[in-house]
Amino acid sequence: xxxxxxxxxxxxxxxxxxxxxxxxxxxxxxxxxxxxxxxxxxxxxxxxxxxxxxxxxxxxxxxxxxxxxxxxxxxxxxxxxxxxxxxxxxxxxxxxxxxxxxxxxxxxxxxxxxxxxxxxxxxxxxxxxxxxxxxxxxxxxxxxxxxxxxxxxxxxxxxxxxxxxxxxxx
Amino acid sequence: xxxxxxxxxxxxxxxxxxxxxxxxxxxxxxxxxxxxxxxxxxxxxxxxxxxxxxxxxxxxxxxxxxxxxxxxxxxxxxxxxxxxxxxxxxxxxxxxxxxxxxxxxxxxxxxxxxxxxxxxxxxxxxxxxxxxxxxxxxxxxxxxxxxxxxxxxxxxxx
Numbered sequence: 001x002x003x004x005x006x007x008x009x010x011x012x013x014x015x016x017x018x019x020x021x022x023x024x025x026x027x028x029x030x031x032x033x034x035x036x037x038x039x040x041x042x043x044x045x046x047x048x049x050x051x052x053x054x055x056x057x058x059x060x061x062x063x064x065x066x067x068x069x070x071x072x073x074x075x076x077x078x079x080x081x082x083x084x085x086x087x088x089x090x091x092x093x094x095x096x097x098x099x100x101x102x103x104x105x106x107x108x109x110x111x112x113x114x115x116x117x118x119x120x121x122x123x124x125x126x127x128x129x130x131x132x133x134x135x136x137x138x139x140x141x142x143x144x145x146x147x148x149x150x151x152x153x154x155x156x157x158x159x160x161x162x163x164x165x166x167x168x169x170x
Numbered sequence: 171x172x173x174x175x176x177x178x179x180x181x182x183x184x185x186x187x188x189x190x191x192x193x194x195x196x197x198x199x200x201x202x203x204x205x206x207x208x209x210x211x212x213x214x215x216x217x218x219x220x221x222x223x224x225x226x227x228x229x230x231x232x233x234x235x236x237x238x239x240x241x242x243x244x245x246x247x248x249x250x251x252x253x254x255x256x257x258x259x260x261x262x263x264x265x266x267x268x269x270x271x272x273x274x275x276x277x278x279x280x281x282x283x284x285x286x287x288x289x290x291x292x293x294x295x296x297x298x299x300x301x302x303x304x305x306x307x308x309x310x311x312x313x314x315x316x317x318x319x320x321x322x323x324x325x326x327x328x
Binding site for chain 2: 033128132133135136137141144145148149151152155156159160163169170
């Protein structure tokens with residue numbers, strides 16, 4: 001059975017070891033905006049960015065992206081690197097410590113273009129859903145604005161991979 | 171009018187104090203939710219006008235235009251609820267069509283880009299988590315429309 005978007009969100013959140021308040025927010029719970037919550041959201045977002053970068057690097061290093069889509073993969077990896085750097089800067093400015101990437105993301109099973117594109121679409125949808133669910137709870141204007149710009153990038157990525165996998169985009 | 175691309179704005183934030191991203195160099199700054207809603211209404215009306223003209227001139231654009239205009243109708247209804255929630259004045263019943271609209275895909279792309287930016291830059295002025303979430307949801311759909319037009323332009327350029 002195909003994995004639902006919600007299941008994918010919680011699978012990736014589980015892999016990333018997100019802080020409990022953020023997992024609750026992703027599940028639809030409310031929370032009072034605070035500096036601490038901002039830091040936890042930043043940590044969660046960074047975990048997703050690390051995961052996305054790992055998927056693109058896995059595919060690019062192994063030549064798994066079809067030639068007509070490789071330029072998109074390079075562009076999107078660059079976007080995620082930018083998102084990571086932005087959020088590391090925001091986190092450190094607030095005195096937080098940015099989480100490092102996981103040692104492994106268990107991507108060994110991504111051995112074909114089809115599986116890779118499906119996983120790239122999944123991580124982009126998860127990122128889109130996560131930023132969308134969290135953005136209203138961000139307290140500080142600068143981070144909310146950065147998150148909005150990042151969210152727009154995630155939508156572009158997901159839409160391109162949707163089309164590449166043959167799904168309707170409008 | 172924005173003076174920095176989204177990517178440049180993110181690089182700026184990564185390179186320096188985070189406040190730089192919210193500074194005036196990035197683009198519009200909104201002082202209130204009322205300003206944000208008014209700007210969204212105006213920009214959305216421009217996108218709608220351009221889509222209608224494009225669909226009349228290019229039959230292949232009809233399905234996209236109909237789909238996007240249906241989304242706009244839903245967004246207007248949802249914004250009307252948000253205006254009531256935030257105790258703002260209702261939106262004007264109609265917006266004057268922008269002058270000189272032609273069937274130009276690139277101009278439509280630029281209008282969509284402005285609409286997406288208006289949402290992104292406006293969110294911090296809204297200050298109500300529910301309304302921010304709702305407007306961000308609309309922004310996601312506008313960003314999807316923008317990407318569809320981008321892909322169409324890329325295909326036309328070969």
